[in-house]
Amino acid sequence: MAGLAAVRFRVNGVERTVEAPPVKRLLDVLREDLQLTGTKEGCGEGECGSCAVLMNGELVNSCLVPVLQAEGAVVCTIEGVSVDGRLAPVQQCFLEEGGAQCGICTPGMILATHHLLEKYPQPTLLQIQEGLAGNLCRCTGYMRIFEAVRQASERGRD
Amino acid sequence: MRSNPAHYEMVAPATLDDVLALLAHAPGVHTPMAGGTELMVALGAGRLATRRLVSINHLRELRFISTDDGLVTIGSGTTFSDVRRSAVIAAEFGLLAEAASWTGSVANQNRGTLGGNIVNASPAADSPPALLAYDAEVRLVSVRGMRTLPYREFHLGYKKTALEPDELVHSIVLPRVYAGWVGYIRKVGTRNAQAISKVALAGLARMEGGRVRDVRIAAASLREIPVRCLATEAAVIGREITAETIQAARVAMMREARPIDDIRSSAKYRAAVAGNLVEEFLRRLL
Amino acid sequence: MAKTEAPKPILGTSPLRKEGVAKVLGATRYIDDIALDGMLFGATVRASIARGRILDIQFEQKDDLGNPIDWSKFTIVTANDIPGENTIVHLTKDHPCLAAEFINHPEEPILLLAHREKAMLPAAVAAVKITYEEWPGVFTIEDSEAGIERAKAGDETGVIWRGHGHGGGNNTFKTYCMLKDQTEIPESVWAEAAYIVEGEYRTGAQEQLYIENNGVIAECVVADEAVQEVTVQGSMQCPFYLVHALELVFNLPADRCRVIQVETGGAFGGKEDFPSVIGSHAALLAMKSGRPVKMTYDRAEDMVATTKRHPSRTRHRTAVAKDGRLLAGEIEFVIDGGAYATLSPVVLSRGVIHSPGPYDWPYLRVDGRAVATNVAPHGAFRGFGAPQSIFAVERHMDKIAGVVGITPEEMRRRNFLKSGEKTATGQHLSDPVDLQGLLTRALREADYHRKREEFARTNVGAVVKRGIGFASFFHGSGFTGSGERRLNSLVEIELNAEGMPNILVSSTEFGQGTNTILCQVAAQTLKIPYDDVLIAQPDTYRVPNSGPTVASRTAMIVGKLVERAAEQLCVTLVGSGFLAEGYTGEEFKDGAKRYLAANGALKASVRYQAPADIFWDDEQYRGDAYPAYAWAVYVAEVAVDTRTYQATVTDFHALQEVGKVLHPKLAAGQIEGGVAQGIGYALYEKCVWQNGRMANNQMTNYIMPTSADLPPIHAHFEEVPSIHGPGGAKGIGELPMDGPAPAILNAIEQATGIAFGEIPLLPEDIFARMTGTDGAEKLNPDVMEPAIAAAVGEVGD
Incomplete structure (x- = not known):
């Protein structure tokens, strides 16, 4: 039986250290060790994007990150998107435009949108489609999500 | 889990x-x-x-894109996002930039590396056809030193490569000689984004006096390894792009494809589509 | 105090989703986000064969890696541990909770395991070695029918289900015969018809693919070695279905079986009947271990073991007049129910009733049959039989149009049902129905005529061929036939201590907007702000049974009950003098609080009353099948790339008449999401079966559309208020699943000239037909040559 690794990283602005098997998925560390259950598991194989978080500013699927590889990283989960419980513009737009239905893909989708808007502050429809293609949503048919992203991009311009 | x-x-x-x-x-x-x-x-x-x-994810030594007069060298730890962001790759190795853009989703492109993509040796991997078309070399490193291998000799069989157990892929080397070549690349997958390819084809050719002076055609998802399609290349080299040449190339491709049946597609479909893609490539040379 | 103006109507506006803030914050707690003290994790040991008998079960002492397994640390449940009946009850008791001896599908649950550490379970599941006597399996509708035929000759080896005294027969869960006007088709109609058009149409299984897998947490109170009470919380649509299942498995009265729905991450029918299985399993482990037990499936298990949409085969034989008028139709509609009856009889019923489409058939006979196969039971999925039979009839209408030599549009126009006419079950359409107008508008929105003409011109010699097609259809709102009378739903609204109304229903939210629209209905009826209306978490100890959240019934049926309960609440408050007419929202709360101070509590309670003019005859299978119907015309535009044989939907217009639209953004979201699932159903989503087991049970290999695969989806509405729903609303949830597949294949027929009759229609299928090769054959050099020849010949231009 292999040992545990002590991994230090910053999650939502807070320095954390966890002791875990080194290949334990970052997803499980976030959910089980840190009780950050906003990050969801949909498929466990990097296909659906429900577990997406930002790691060092890049969107990653946390089900495919062994926690050892998060050593020293800066991680942002859905819990770190809002400020003092106030919705970030992207969250507000998802809420208003009907971008969230059942809500299970929403955390990953919102983080993917953040990542997209960092890269393309005024994304074209094609850029939105490509940027969110790794986040599967079974409820919306994506149309309301595209609208939420457009609205968020408009607000970002103000 | x-x-x-x-x-x-x-x-x-x-x-x-x-x-x-x-x-x-x-x-x-x-x-x-x-x-x-x-x-x-x-x-x-x-x-x-x-x-x-x-x-090896944290090794800075493996994550780089360096250029000199004759070569672009891509560290094996370079992610697909890095490849997509590189101006020199976009300008000179457009087929590779395009292949990088199809590889999984944005989140997976942020993590997946070029080295990992070839070492994993999936027949359906996205980067190999472009690397084969560009006649890339791979540099393999171990405590014994560095050795260089033509990439077309890297894949030995299904999920088998020339990598020795003590070796890592250090880098992939692309010769900067493709100015004036016409490139073509297309992936036919199960859907438009984050799909596994059912057939992928890369083509690269140089025309001279209306004839095909040089040509490289490479494919993924047809066989147990990504392949250069040498018989198809032979069918067009030195020829004008005529209906006869296209027909000969299609037949050659479908014969040498010898594809597989699996849960994602059928052999006949793969062979026929490979033939169609060859035609689409050749028509681009007109 | 100055009276403010009456509040603006809230119905027809788009207030924020009730539970939306928590969802966008990621603060919503789904079942896998909940942990109880001392909780164990459960897992299921399943069969590895499709059909046979269990001979022996061994517990290996080491796992596959050689690590020892300490079985004393596991809770193990077998069929012998079940205190009540070994059945998961839906309509019949044929479905065992755990297999005791016989195996009828490859994912049949046999044993349950639980352990403190979730990570210990996979190796333990693999270390349970079961040996079987294996029997040949029955995997398709045709296999099943062959088994029935062989049985007539005395060979019963192909009979896998024997009727079980539930009204079925050999391999047959249920049959229906729908005979219009109870009149057989006269032979003379066939003899005198200008055309007799036949067609066969098939649809595949479809996985619901909610992004949150099935999951529950169960607790059990055991005293004196007997189960006293069972509590299950989890992801589900129908808490009272699970109560009913638990009553039998644990031999407990309903009031000792508590079920709580927690926030549910998508369902689409996939969490209608299945939670009864996983809920019973977790509860058995909780009983045996004495601890709370969480069972959540991973994606691979959820896809391979839980329900899917029923595969179907529909055969049409139609007598048609020279001008395209329908004279008579025979429809045979068969669905593959899988190994047990589950909900197949009612899926079949909805499929049969929708099989004629929205057309006037002078004579019609529909024979429906649900058959058994050795695959995991198929179950509810948005549309519930209707997408299957509507696919067939809408493809068939285009076929008939081609035979007659009129346009698909003219074919529909000559045969549409109109107000005042009768449906195939004899239902008099008293509400306004304007299919002609819907078709006109839908075709205009989609620019159909111009595009159809343009594509016909530009397709000649084109590498990418374009097409546009449509489907016209209807979907009944609410339970079929006498279902709503039997459900006898109850809705309550109580006042909380702050004087705010709290809606008590078992109707569940799983993304479609139940919470929001029911609160809108109550707010509008009570004339108070939307934000002042609450809705309780569905907990069967706390909420009445307002019926299952299925069948496009929530907005119309439950919404109407909420409206009536709100009216009753208002009458009580006003009538008792605590509230004056023309009150404001604040005055309502004040008045409500004063009422509570004086009377202690107030709860309005309203039970379903079948409309006096709605009647259904189960015996004759005749009458008013649904209180109301939604009507729709969907138009799809496609591009077929002849190099890859991939069909892509490039534009989509969905026009529907659904009564009053309660919440435009939610309604559009329902339509867009349903259309996306319909596009997946038509072109992407294929279950690959190997010996009765789904082989591609991963999101990587079961292909649902991503954001990059869908066209713009334009949802359009016509609003014709219905008396049956609150504010005039009808059902909307399932409707958008019905139209896309036939509209898309109708468009592909224009693009390719090929009349495809089967979905999912993958590039490999288009390839096979376009090149005249059978793409399914195994590769060998001999079969390769004709493929090469055909493909080379085809793109030789």
């Missing part, structure tokens, strides 16, 4: 030399993991045979 993480060991030596020393010390014991986009899937599904892993 169908495996118990407690049954796995993973180490992350600080430097490339430390990793190579570990691999040399007990060759074949540790499986290197870069971005984890393949191995973590296998681990989650409970089908990762190896129990001991060495992380």
Whole structure:
């Protein structure tokens, strides 16, 4: 039986250290060790994007990150998107435009949108489609999500 | 999660030399993991045979894109996002930039590496057709030193490569000689985004006096390894692009494709589409 | 105090989703986000064969890696541990909770395991070695029918289900015969018809693919070695279905079986009947271990073991007049129910009733049959039989149009049902129905005529061929036939201590907007702000049974009950003098609080009353099948790339008449999401079966559309208020699943000239037909040559 690794990283602005098997998925560390259950598991194989978080500013699927590889990283989960419980513009737009239905893909989708808007502050429809293609949503048919992203991009311009 | 993480060991030596020393010390014991986009899937599904892993994701020495007059060298730890962001790759190796853009989703492109993509040796991997078309070389490194291999000799069989147990892929080297060549690349997947390819074809050619002076055609998902389609190339080299040439190339492609049947597609479909893509490539040369 | 103006109507506006803030914050707690003290994790040991008998079960002492397994640390449940009946009850008791001896599908649950550490379970599941006597399996509708035929000759080896005294027969869960006007088709109609058009149409299984897998947490109170009470919380649509299942498995009265729905991450029918299985399993482990037990499936298990949409085969034989008028139709509709009856009889019923489409058939006979196969039971999925039979009839209408030599549009126009006419079950359409107008508008929105003409011109010699097609259809709102009378739903609204109304229903939210629209209905009826209306978490100890959240019934049926309960609440408050007419929202709360101070509590309670003019005859299978119907015309535009044989939907217009639209953004979201699932159903989503087991049970290999695969989806509405729903609303949830597949294949027929009759229609299928090769054959050099020849010949231009 292999040992545990002590991994230090910053999650939502807070320095954390966890002791875990080194290949334990970052997803499980976030959910089980840190009780950050906003990050969801949909498929466990990097296909659906429900577990997406930002790691060092890049969107990653946390089900495919062994926690050892998060050593020293800066991680942002859905819990770190809002400020003092106030919705970030992207969250507000998802809420208003009907971008969230059942809500299970929403955390990953919102983080993917953040990542997209960092890269393309005024994304074209094609850029939105490509940027969110790794986040599967079974409820919306994506149309309301595209609208939420457009609205968020408009607000970002103000 | 169908495996118990407690049954796995993973180490992350600080430097490339430390990793190579570990691999040399007990060759074949540790499986290197870069971005984890393949191995973590296998681990989650409970089908990762190896129990001991060495992380190479953090090795700065392997994540670079360097250029000199004759070559572009891409470190094996370069992610697909890095490849997409590179101006020199976009300008001179457009087929590779395009292939990088199809590889999984944005999140997986942020983690998956070029080295990992070829070492994993999936017949359906996205980067190999472009690398084959560009006649890339791979540099393999171990404590014994560095060796260079034509990439077309890297894949030996289904999920088998020329990599020795103590070696890592150091980098992929592309010759900067393709100004004036016409490129073509197309992936036919199960859907438009984050799809696994059913057929992918890369073509690269140089015309002279209305004839095909040089041509490279490479394909993925047809056989157990990504392949250069030499018979198809032979059918067009030195020829004008006429209906007869196209027909000959299609037939050659469909004969040499010899594709596989699996849960994603049928052999006949793959062969026919490969023939169609060859035609689409050749028409672009007109 | 100055009276403010009456509040603006809230119905027809788009207030924020009730539970939306928590969802966008990631603060919503789904079942896998909940942990109880001392909780164990459960897992299921399943069969590895499709059909046979269990001979022996061994517990290996070491796992596959050689690590020892300490079985004493596991809770193990077998069929012998079940205190009540070994059945998961839906309509019949044929479905065992755990297999005791016989195996009828490859994912049949046999044993349950629980352990403190979730990570210990996969190796333990693999270390349970079961040996079987294996029997040949029955995997398709045709296999099943062959088994029935062989049985007539005395060979019963192909009979896998024997009727079980539930009204079925050999391999047959249920049959229906729908005979219009109870009149057989006279032979003379066939003899005198200008055309007799036949067609066969098939649809595949479809996985619901909610992004949150099935999961529950169960607790059990055991005293004196007997189960006293069972509590299950989890992801589900129908808490009272699970109560009913638990009553039998544990031999407990309903009031000792508590079920709580927690926030549910998508369902689409996939969490209608299945939670009864996983809920019973977790509860058995909780009983045996004495601890709370969480069972959540991973994606691979959820896809391979839980329900899917029924595969179907529909055969049409139609007598048609020279001008395209329908004279008579025979429809045979068969669905593959899988190994047990589950909900197949009612899926079949909805499929049969929708099989004629929205057309006037002078004579019609529909024979429906649900058959058994050795695959995991198929179950509810948005549309519930209707997408299957509507696919067939809408493809068939285009076929008939081609035979007659009129346009698909003219074919529909000559045969549409109109107000005042009768449906195939004899239902008099008293509400306004304007299919002609819907078709006109839908075709205009989609620019159909111009595009159809343009594509016909530009397709000649084109590498990418374009097409546009449509489907016209209807979907009944609410339970079929006498279902709503039997459900006898109850809705309550109580006042909380702050004087705010709290809606008590078992109707569940799983993304479609139940919470929001029911609160809108109550707010509008009570004339108070939307934000002042609450809705309780569905907990069967606390909420009445307002019926299952299925069948496009929530907005119309439950919404109407909420409206009536709100009216009753208002009458009580006003009538008792605590509230004056023309009150404001604040005055309502004040008045409500004063009422509570004086009377202690106030709860309005309203039970379903079947409309006096709605009647259904189960015996004759005749009458008013649904209180109301939604009507729709969907138009799809496609591009077929002749190099890859991939059909892509490039534009989509969905026009529907659904009564009053309660919440435009939610309604559009329902339509867009349903259309996306319909596009997946038509072109992407294929279950690959190997010996009765789904082989591609991963999101990587079961292909649902991503954001990069869908066209712009334009949802359009016509609003014709219905008396049956609150504010005039009808059902909307399932409707958008019905139209896309036939509209898309109708468009592909224009693009390719090929009349495809089967979905999913993958590039490999288009390839096979376009090149005249059978793409399914195994590769060998001999079969390769004709493929090469055909493909080379085809793109030789």
